[in-house]
Amino acid sequence: MPERGIGDNGNFADLFFASILDPEANVRRLTAIQAEGFRAASELVDRFVRMANSASNGMKEPKEPRVDAAAEGADGNGTGRAVVEPLLQSWLSITDQFLRGSTRLVDETREGPARLDLEKVEAQGTLELESASPGCARGEVWLHNRGLGNLGDIRLRCSELLAHDGHVISAAAIQFDPEMVPMPGRSSRGVSVKVLVDQEVPPARYCGTLLAEGFPDLAIPVTVTVRAPAS
Numbered sequence: 001m002p003e004r005g006i007g008d009n010g011n012f013a014d015l016f017f018a019s020i021l022d023p024e025a026n027v028r029r030l031t032a033i034q035a036e037g038f039r040a041a042s043e044l045v046d047r048f049v050r051m052a053n054s055a056s057n058g059m060k061e062p063k064e065p066r067v068d069a070a071a072e073g074a075d076g077n078g079t080g081r082a083v084v085e086p087l088l089q090s091w092l093s094i095t096d097q098f099l100r101g102s103t104r105l106v107d108e109t110r111e112g113p114a115r116l117d118l119e120k121v122e123a124q125g126t127l128e129l130e131s132a133s134p135g136c137a138r139g140e141v142w143l144h145n146r147g148l149g150n151l152g153d154i155r156l157r158c159s160e161l162l163a164h165d166g167h168v169i170s171a172a173a174i175q176f177d178p179e180m181v182p183m184p185g186r187s188s189r190g191v192s193v194k195v196l197v198d199q200e201v202p203p204a205r206y207c208g209t210l211l212a213e214g215f216p217d218l219a220i221p222v223t224v225t226v227r228a229p230a231s
Contacts, residue, residue, distance in 0.1 A: 037094065040094060041094045044090055044094065113125055113140065113141070113142055114126060114127040114139070114140075114141045114142070114210075114220050115141065115142040115143070115144060116141065116142070116143050116144070116212055116215070116218050116220065117144045117146070118143060118144060118145050118151055118154065118183060118212070118215060118218075119144070119145050119146045119147035119151075120146070121215065121217050121218060122218075123218045123219055123220050125220065126220065126221045126222070126223065127139050127141055127193060127210055127220055127221070127222045127223070128223050128225075129193070129195055129222070129223070129224045129225070130224070130225045130226075130227065131195065131197045131224065131225075131226055131227070132197075132226070132227045132228070132229055132230065133197050133198075133199060133201050133202065133203060133226050133227065133228065133229055134197055134198050134199040134201075134229070135197050135226075136194060136195065136196055136197065137194070137195040137197060137224050137226075138192065138193065138194050138195075139192075139193045140190050140191065140192055140193060141156070141190075141191050141193060141210065141220065142188060142189070142190050142191070143181055143183060143188065143189045143190075143191060143212070144187075144188045145183045145184070145185060145186070145187050145188070146186065147185055147186075148185040148186065149185055150183070150184045150185055151183040151184075152182070152183065153180040153181065153182050153183070154180070154181045154182075154183050154212055154213065154214065154215075155176075155179065155180055155181070155212075155213040156176045156181070156191060156193075156210060156211070156212055156213070157171075157210070157211045157212075157213060158171055158174045158193075158208055158209070158210045158211070158222060159171055159208040159209045159210075159211075159222075160208060161174075161195070161206035161207060161208040161222065161224055162206060162207060162208065163202075163204035163205065163206050163207075164204065164205070165202075165204065167201065167202055167204060167206075168206075169195065169197065169201060169206050169208075169224060171208075173195055173196040173197070173198075174193070174194070174195050174196075175193070175194045175195075175196070176191055176192070176193060176194075177191065177192040177194070178191065193210075195224050197224070197226055201226055202226070203226050203227055203228045204226055205223060205224075205225050205226075206223065206224045206225075206226065207221065207222065207223050208221075208222045208223075208224075209221060209222060210222050
Protein backbone atom coordinates (compact mmCIF):
# COMPACT_ATOMS: atom_id res chain seq x y z
CA MET A 1 0.00 0.00 0.00
CA PRO A 2 1.52 3.37 -0.94
CA GLU A 3 2.33 5.72 1.86
CA ARG A 4 0.28 8.87 2.08
CA GLY A 5 1.69 12.34 2.59
CA ILE A 6 1.19 14.59 5.54
CA GLY A 7 -1.73 16.45 4.03
CA ASP A 8 -3.72 13.42 2.79
CA ASN A 9 -5.77 12.92 5.94
CA GLY A 10 -5.29 16.21 7.72
CA ASN A 11 -2.18 14.88 9.42
CA PHE A 12 -0.49 18.28 9.16
CA ALA A 13 -3.13 19.72 11.47
CA ASP A 14 -2.82 16.67 13.67
CA LEU A 15 0.92 17.22 14.03
CA PHE A 16 0.32 20.88 14.81
CA PHE A 17 -2.08 20.09 17.65
CA ALA A 18 0.16 17.29 18.88
CA SER A 19 3.06 19.74 19.10
CA ILE A 20 1.19 22.37 21.12
CA LEU A 21 -0.22 19.75 23.49
CA ASP A 22 3.09 17.93 23.99
CA PRO A 23 4.28 18.54 27.60
CA GLU A 24 7.90 17.80 26.71
CA ALA A 25 7.82 20.31 23.85
CA ASN A 26 6.28 22.91 26.18
CA VAL A 27 9.09 22.38 28.70
CA ARG A 28 11.65 22.87 25.94
CA ARG A 29 9.90 26.09 24.93
CA LEU A 30 9.96 27.23 28.55
CA THR A 31 13.70 26.58 28.79
CA ALA A 32 14.31 28.52 25.58
CA ILE A 33 12.20 31.44 26.81
CA GLN A 34 14.07 31.57 30.12
CA ALA A 35 17.44 31.45 28.35
CA GLU A 36 16.41 34.28 26.04
CA GLY A 37 15.22 36.32 29.01
CA PHE A 38 18.47 35.95 30.91
CA ARG A 39 20.44 36.78 27.76
CA ALA A 40 18.43 39.98 27.28
CA ALA A 41 18.86 40.88 30.96
CA SER A 42 22.62 40.33 30.72
CA GLU A 43 22.84 42.58 27.68
CA LEU A 44 20.89 45.26 29.53
CA VAL A 45 23.21 45.02 32.53
CA ASP A 46 26.27 45.31 30.28
CA ARG A 47 24.80 48.37 28.59
CA PHE A 48 24.16 50.16 31.88
CA VAL A 49 27.64 49.28 33.11
CA ARG A 50 29.11 50.83 29.96
CA MET A 51 26.93 53.90 30.52
CA ALA A 52 28.19 54.18 34.09
CA ASN A 53 31.81 53.85 32.99
CA SER A 54 31.43 56.42 30.22
CA ALA A 55 29.67 58.82 32.60
CA SER A 56 32.51 58.62 35.10
CA ASN A 57 35.34 58.84 32.54
CA GLY A 58 37.10 62.19 32.48
CA MET A 59 35.65 63.29 35.81
CA LYS A 60 38.12 64.66 38.32
CA GLU A 61 38.22 62.84 41.62
CA PRO A 62 37.75 65.12 44.63
CA LYS A 63 40.64 65.21 47.08
CA GLU A 64 38.30 64.79 50.04
CA PRO A 65 35.05 62.83 49.75
CA ARG A 66 31.93 64.77 50.52
CA VAL A 67 29.86 63.76 53.53
CA ASP A 68 26.74 63.23 51.42
CA ALA A 69 28.52 61.30 48.67
CA ALA A 70 26.95 58.00 49.70
CA ALA A 71 23.47 59.50 49.43
CA GLU A 72 24.11 60.91 45.95
CA GLY A 73 26.10 58.04 44.47
CA ALA A 74 29.54 56.55 44.38
CA ASP A 75 31.07 59.53 42.56
CA GLY A 76 29.54 62.12 44.87
CA ASN A 77 27.59 64.00 42.19
CA GLY A 78 24.48 61.78 41.79
CA THR A 79 25.71 60.08 38.62
CA GLY A 80 25.95 56.68 40.33
CA ARG A 81 22.35 56.81 41.51
CA ALA A 82 21.16 58.03 38.10
CA VAL A 83 22.74 54.99 36.48
CA VAL A 84 22.13 52.32 39.12
CA GLU A 85 18.44 53.02 39.75
CA PRO A 86 17.34 52.59 36.10
CA LEU A 87 19.52 49.49 35.95
CA LEU A 88 17.83 47.90 38.95
CA GLN A 89 14.32 48.88 37.82
CA SER A 90 14.86 47.51 34.31
CA TRP A 91 16.38 44.29 35.60
CA LEU A 92 13.54 43.75 38.07
CA SER A 93 10.94 44.46 35.39
CA ILE A 94 12.47 41.97 32.95
CA THR A 95 12.82 39.30 35.64
CA ASP A 96 9.20 39.77 36.73
CA GLN A 97 7.88 39.51 33.17
CA PHE A 98 9.76 36.32 32.42
CA LEU A 99 8.85 34.70 35.73
CA ARG A 100 5.18 35.45 35.14
CA GLY A 101 5.35 34.08 31.61
CA SER A 102 7.18 30.97 32.78
CA THR A 103 4.58 30.34 35.48
CA ARG A 104 1.73 30.58 32.98
CA LEU A 105 3.44 28.17 30.62
CA VAL A 106 4.17 25.66 33.38
CA ASP A 107 0.55 25.82 34.57
CA GLU A 108 -0.76 25.26 31.07
CA THR A 109 1.58 22.32 30.63
CA ARG A 110 0.64 20.76 33.95
CA GLU A 111 -3.12 21.24 33.69
CA GLY A 112 -4.06 21.38 30.01
CA PRO A 113 -6.85 19.28 28.49
CA ALA A 114 -7.60 15.68 29.40
CA ARG A 115 -5.39 13.53 27.17
CA LEU A 116 -4.24 9.98 26.61
CA ASP A 117 -0.79 9.32 25.17
CA LEU A 118 -1.24 5.91 23.57
CA GLU A 119 2.38 5.53 22.52
CA LYS A 120 3.88 6.37 25.94
CA VAL A 121 0.88 4.89 27.80
CA GLU A 122 0.40 8.03 29.88
CA ALA A 123 -2.78 9.78 31.00
CA GLN A 124 -2.92 13.43 32.03
CA GLY A 125 -5.59 15.84 33.19
CA THR A 126 -9.14 15.43 34.42
CA LEU A 127 -12.30 15.60 32.33
CA GLU A 128 -14.42 18.12 34.24
CA LEU A 129 -17.94 18.79 32.94
CA GLU A 130 -20.94 20.82 34.11
CA SER A 131 -24.64 20.79 33.37
CA ALA A 132 -27.96 21.94 34.74
CA SER A 133 -30.62 19.34 35.53
CA PRO A 134 -32.01 18.49 33.05
CA GLY A 135 -29.35 19.28 30.49
CA CYS A 136 -26.26 18.08 28.67
CA ALA A 137 -22.63 18.27 29.84
CA ARG A 138 -20.03 18.52 27.08
CA GLY A 139 -16.27 18.21 26.99
CA GLU A 140 -13.33 16.85 25.02
CA VAL A 141 -10.50 14.39 25.48
CA TRP A 142 -7.42 14.14 23.26
CA LEU A 143 -5.74 10.96 22.03
CA HIS A 144 -2.10 11.09 20.90
CA ASN A 145 -0.08 8.57 18.94
CA ARG A 146 3.44 9.97 18.64
CA GLY A 147 4.88 6.71 17.39
CA LEU A 148 5.23 5.60 13.77
CA GLY A 149 2.99 2.55 14.04
CA ASN A 150 -0.72 2.49 13.27
CA LEU A 151 -2.69 1.71 16.45
CA GLY A 152 -5.91 1.06 14.57
CA ASP A 153 -9.32 2.17 15.83
CA ILE A 154 -9.59 3.11 19.51
CA ARG A 155 -12.84 3.01 21.47
CA LEU A 156 -13.31 5.04 24.65
CA ARG A 157 -15.45 3.82 27.52
CA CYS A 158 -16.65 5.47 30.72
CA SER A 159 -17.89 4.00 33.95
CA GLU A 160 -21.12 5.09 35.58
CA LEU A 161 -20.83 8.34 37.49
CA LEU A 162 -21.47 8.12 41.22
CA ALA A 163 -22.46 10.89 43.64
CA HIS A 164 -21.75 10.98 47.38
CA ASP A 165 -25.37 10.14 48.22
CA GLY A 166 -25.53 7.09 45.97
CA HIS A 167 -27.26 8.67 42.99
CA VAL A 168 -25.87 7.52 39.66
CA ILE A 169 -25.59 8.73 36.09
CA SER A 170 -25.64 5.61 33.94
CA ALA A 171 -22.74 4.81 31.61
CA ALA A 172 -25.36 4.59 28.85
CA ALA A 173 -25.92 8.36 29.21
CA ILE A 174 -22.29 9.05 28.18
CA GLN A 175 -21.63 9.39 24.45
CA PHE A 176 -18.42 9.76 22.43
CA ASP A 177 -18.06 11.32 18.99
CA PRO A 178 -16.60 9.60 17.10
CA GLU A 179 -17.26 6.25 18.76
CA MET A 180 -14.26 4.65 17.03
CA VAL A 181 -11.15 6.80 16.67
CA PRO A 182 -8.59 5.89 13.97
CA MET A 183 -5.06 6.46 15.28
CA PRO A 184 -2.41 6.19 12.54
CA GLY A 185 1.20 7.00 13.29
CA ARG A 186 2.12 10.56 14.26
CA SER A 187 -1.47 11.66 14.83
CA SER A 188 -3.69 13.30 17.42
CA ARG A 189 -7.46 13.18 17.64
CA GLY A 190 -9.97 15.10 19.71
CA VAL A 191 -13.00 13.17 20.91
CA SER A 192 -16.17 14.97 21.99
CA VAL A 193 -17.76 13.73 25.19
CA LYS A 194 -21.45 14.28 25.95
CA VAL A 195 -23.25 13.35 29.16
CA LEU A 196 -27.05 13.44 29.10
CA VAL A 197 -28.49 14.59 32.42
CA ASP A 198 -32.22 13.92 32.78
CA GLN A 199 -34.56 15.63 35.19
CA GLU A 200 -34.39 12.75 37.67
CA VAL A 201 -30.69 13.40 38.34
CA PRO A 202 -30.39 15.55 41.48
CA PRO A 203 -27.75 18.30 41.78
CA ALA A 204 -24.44 16.85 42.97
CA ARG A 205 -20.89 16.09 41.89
CA TYR A 206 -20.69 12.79 40.02
CA CYS A 207 -17.38 10.95 39.59
CA GLY A 208 -16.22 8.16 37.32
CA THR A 209 -13.36 6.93 35.14
CA LEU A 210 -12.68 7.14 31.41
CA LEU A 211 -10.80 4.24 29.79
CA ALA A 212 -9.38 3.35 26.37
CA GLU A 213 -10.16 -0.12 25.09
CA GLY A 214 -6.97 -2.14 24.65
CA PHE A 215 -4.97 0.06 27.05
CA PRO A 216 -5.62 -1.29 30.57
CA ASP A 217 -3.07 1.04 32.19
CA LEU A 218 -4.70 4.25 30.93
CA ALA A 219 -7.43 6.01 32.91
CA ILE A 220 -8.66 9.58 33.30
CA PRO A 221 -10.87 10.82 36.18
CA VAL A 222 -14.24 12.20 35.07
CA THR A 223 -16.35 14.59 37.12
CA VAL A 224 -19.76 15.98 36.19
CA THR A 225 -21.15 18.78 38.34
CA VAL A 226 -24.93 18.91 38.05
CA ARG A 227 -26.46 22.24 39.04
CA ALA A 228 -29.99 22.87 40.21
CA PRO A 229 -32.33 24.10 37.46
CA ALA A 230 -32.58 27.85 37.14
CA SER A 231 -35.62 29.22 38.93
